[in-house]
Amino acid sequence: MRIGVLTGGGDCPGLNAVIRAIVRKGINAHGHEFVGFRYGWAGVLNNEASDLTLSSTRGILHRGGTILGSSRTNPYKIDRGVEMVRSTMEARGLDALIPIGGEDTLGVAGKLHADGVNVVGVPKTIDNDLAATDFTFGFQTAVQIATDAIDRLHTTAESHNRVMIVEVMGRHAGWIAVYSGIAGGADVILIPERPFDIDEVCNHIRRRHANGSLFSIVVVSEGAMRKDGDLITEHQETDAFGHVRLGGIGIQLEREIEERTGYESRMTILGHVQRGGTPLAYDRVLGTRFGVAAVDAATEEDFGKMVALRGTDIMRVELAEALAEPKLVDAEIYETAAVFFG
Numbered sequence: 001m002r003i004g005v006l007t008g009g010g011d012c013p014g015l016n017a018v019i020r021a022i023v024r025k026g027i028n029a030h031g032h033e034f035v036g037f038r039y040g041w042a043g044v045l046n047n048e049a050s051d052l053t054l055s056s057t058r059g060i061l062h063r064g065g066t067i068l069g070s071s072r073t074n075p076y077k078i079d080r081g082v083e084m085v086r087s088t089m090e091a092r093g094l095d096a097l098i099p100i101g102g103e104d105t106l107g108v109a110g111k112l113h114a115d116g117v118n119v120v121g122v123p124k125t126i127d128n129d130l131a132a133t134d135f136t137f138g139f140q141t142a143v144q145i146a147t148d149a150i151d152r153l154h155t156t157a158e159s160h161n162r163v164m165i166v167e168v169m170g171r172h173a174g175w176i177a178v179y180s181g182i183a184g185g186a187d188v189i190l191i192p193e194r195p196f197d198i199d200e201v202c203n204h205i206r207r208r209h210a211n212g213s214l215f216s217i218v219v220v221s222e223g224a225m226r227k228d229g230d231l232i233t234e235h236q237e238t239d240a241f242g243h244v245r246l247g248g249i250g251i252q253l254e255r256e257i258e259e260r261t262g263y264e265s266r267m268t269i270l271g272h273v274q275r276g277g278t279p280l281a282y283d284r285v286l287g288t289r290f291g292v293a294a295v296d297a298a299t300e301e302d303f304g305k306m307v308a309l310r311g312t313d314i315m316r317v318e319l320a321e322a323l324a325e326p327k328l329v330d331a332e333i334y335e336t337a338a339v340f341f342g
């Protein structure tokens, strides 16, 4: 078989582990050949690719980012996009594609499957918001980076008796905020699933300080919203999938919390630091398991599927199931975090 591999959307620690696993298992166990497309769907549309071999995928397991590059290109927003995908596959003699991506990249994969293209998807997002899989690789690394930052902010918060606001990634779901908030001992966690009232947030902080606390740590997802408002962002632009660029809710919270409570406040936006650098061992292992499972599914021509983690097992699920709706933070984990807000 000849198989095309691509990485789309925001990059994520562990992508190179997936690529390496697909190629290593695919060549050694199945005798396949691989082509790696540059910059996600853009490389497929422009037929920009090179061979992925045992030697070109050596030494990449521990490296962050993606050796293939990534973009947020949407073939369905481009005139004759699907035709271009088909003609690239024909020109390269490809039997199947393995796209590695989140809701957008795999959304395209799902549509291509319906249009008769052979695809097997691999779920990827630091946000951990893809349904049908318990975890996506990259999430644990992002949580660790955010937790390390919260630990550091704790000591300076204590020194200055300040309210520290930490803005983390999470467009639709607050997984990074909740996990890093629990691990880092946050006093307030604001997530997209639970629109907040700024008066309640400030009253809570005042109560804490009246009870003897001298500082507070607020962790907020970039996609958190006020009860009465829209998304809060410093940006206007949207991408090819219609998502507005997020970032900046922390700025507003810093100002409002300081104005309303009188406590000195400082915000930190962690941004893309959460997506960069070396993947944790957990994400290398999960990425490797996903890569091996994806190439096995393609070998068996079990197309239209996404590999997924369920409990401790790697399974195949319908792409459509994974894309139906985002996986939101459940009440149990949030309530566990809330035990420590006092």
Ligand code: F6P
Pocket: 009, 010, 011, 102, 125, 126, 127, 169, 170, 171, 222, 245, 246, 275
């Ligand atoms: O999709 C994951 C994500 O990290 C989101 O949490 C964030 O909003 C977005 O990507 C940022 O994307 P970009 O790299 O295009 O700024």
